[in-house]
Amino acid sequence: MTSIGTGYDLANSIFSPDGRNFQVEYAVKAVENGGTSVGIRAKDGVVLAVEKVITSKLLKPGANKRIATVDKHLGVVYSGMIPDGRHFVDRARDEARSWRDTFKTPISTSDLASRMGGYLQAYTLYQSVRPFGITAIVGGFDSELEAPVDGEVGTGPSVGAGGKVEGKHGGPGLYMIEPSGMYWGYYGAATGKGRQAAKAELEKLDLAAGTLDLKEAVKEAARIIYVAQQDNKDKEFELEMTWISNATGPTKGRHEEVPKELKDEAERHDTITALLVERESKPNIEYDSQKVRSRLPFAMNAARLMTHA
């Protein structure tokens, strides 16, 4: 970064001569130090997971949740500066509420991502503010059933189309929003300290094929957090996971915490090891599983795992 020290990195909203906004790039640095967050878009739902680094032994285990609900059907997880993430969630809830006020129907995952992308982008434009020090992953399930209008009382005309559009509606959605305000939709998204390893793992799942189901995705998400954590193995951490299924699935279209039994199973040493072996056995996978497995016992502190079981 030859331009550092030229003064262009001191202020937001000022381009450097080679066309960069340094404040945004520094915000990305803040994200790169945060606990790893992962999102997986499975065929029948979305899983969000985060590596919650334990900063003090005085913190109550399982308290201080990092993944937040927006409306009923959306979840947000983020890596980076936690207070910035809290504000992001507050704003997302306001957006979801005002959407309902206006349209009398829940906001879709893509619309929320768009609104929040716009919001973050505005924080790159002004001298008086700094960009958000987070990258957020927004997951949701837009109802596949005909979306009820809030407060509706009837079912509409019994003959004719009644304004209804034929075809597929709704489905799972997963978006990742960066400090610049840029956002893309993903099959699998990862951010934070272990993002490189996590992305490598996500690519092996062939999520685009749409074959991975929600329960498998929960196990994969847990495994990926543990694999991504290895480079940071001296730090204690807690795994937090939430999921969203369709209306007929286990969460009935709502964003909820993964039930304890399922999370415990996903976090068990043998579940993770079995998955690692399985991933290795698949062809066309560039994966140094030997290296991963040799480090595994260190990464997954056996005593910690037992307390989870």
Next chain:
Amino acid sequence: MDHRPQHWGRPRDDVYGAYDASYMRPNGPTTHTQSPVVTGTSVVALKFKDGVVIAADNLASYGSLARFPDVKRLRTFAGTSVVGFGGDVSDMQYLDRHLQELAIDENYTSEKGHTLNARNLHKYLANLLYHRRSKFDPLWNHLLVAGLDEDDKPFLAAADLLGTTFTSPSLATGYGEMLAQPIMRRYAKDEEAAAQLTRDQAVDIVKECMKVLFYRDARSLDTYSIAVVTKQGIDLKEDVKLENQSWAFADRIKGYGTQTV
């Protein structure tokens, strides 16, 4: 320079004469809802051993016209309580949206599994109704709230457009207060009697009440919604038809219409 802001931006008094403020005043006092417009009739509810049964027909009337025969007047809250709405349908829709928002907000702030129970919900709604009547802008509804209280015991209570609250093992609004309550009280005269009723008995009694109401209430319909709230959750059916109707009694009714004897 005239330094009084209230004089800025309007024709100068020294040129055009004093402004006649009476033009800006509405003629008459501000009025809010004086009467309901599109209305739902009775809601009936009865406690039993493990929960509460609540029912309301699917009609919204426009005066005496049976205007909307497809209106669901039982609303669920957070998957644990049911609110039955009698009275103005647009106010019901307002309250429904309000409760939707409330449920979402409660979910943000509360730990998993902890949300407003039926008692909390009833208190909230009663306060809201009282607040609105105190603004002389009432929400023109009579509500029944059915669910479970903090000890998972059956809970049933009413709140009306004035914010008046009432609770009893059986409750009804509108015509149901006169036609259904006496029937339900035969089976559940007090809490002890209601606690003896089984779910099937309670459902049968409520269905019988819906039938009597359809016989005698001219603003009612033979299609209705019925919900059973228990610890296991809410079992809501929204398109139930009245069964085994018998209009044989109608022959014996004298004194109406074109009869001459």
